[in-house]
Amino acid sequence: MSVKVCVLASGSKGNCTYITDGVTRILIDAGISCRKIEEGLAPLGAKLTNIDAVLLTHEHIDHVYGLHTLAKKYDMPILANSRTAVSVDVKMHTDIARKQKDNFDTGFRVGTADIFPFRVSHDAACPVGYVLTLGGHKVAYCTDLGHITDSVRNNVSGCDVVILESNHDLHMLETGPYPPELQARIKSDVGHLSNEQCAAFAAELALSGARQIVLAHLSEQNNTPSLALKAVQNALEQSGASASIVVAKQNAAVGVEL
């Protein structure tokens, strides 16, 4: 079996990723409108009515923007840990907290996919990344990371496909338009991953077997796709590892297949 991963949108204006083994169809986050999700799914032969579950990473608006409409119009499970679910309900006027799984934190199954959430360091109630095992492959999703913790390293190492944050170029951030407080928040241990931090971890992942790495959640203000790509390519060259690298986009879908 194969696995297809398509990042429908990625960045501070909205995040949504589609993952399927051809049998089970999963979305991670719904940070864009339902209309945009439908538009992204259509070329992939999918639609919102046949999504098996939506997994949420955390309650920031760029990850839950479309959720109010999605929860109202469709009845697929919307899954999150309890603290995230409560925060989403308060923020988006949804009612997902009382419909959560008891075994969310220790892992669960949706169709043919085994799903395991893991904690990440970010300034939200209880943010997570995910490892999905499906179609004979392991796919990791980890964006909105202040830094690479042992939890991230232990869970993501050994995955075939990794969607990994490469948020900002440090020089662009420090010389750009953001006020000092916002720069400090982004650079902090509960903010976002820089290109250099991403590149060093991407090289580790390539050495541990990652074949496809999707660079995600790039800042439109403080990064460029070519800077993010160059940082990872340099790190891979220095480590002697190889992997296919693509950059996700804010306004267009980017897919990989294994």
Ligand SMILES: [Zn+2]
């Ligand atoms: Zn966030």
Ligand SMILES: [Zn+2]
């Ligand atoms: Zn985000």
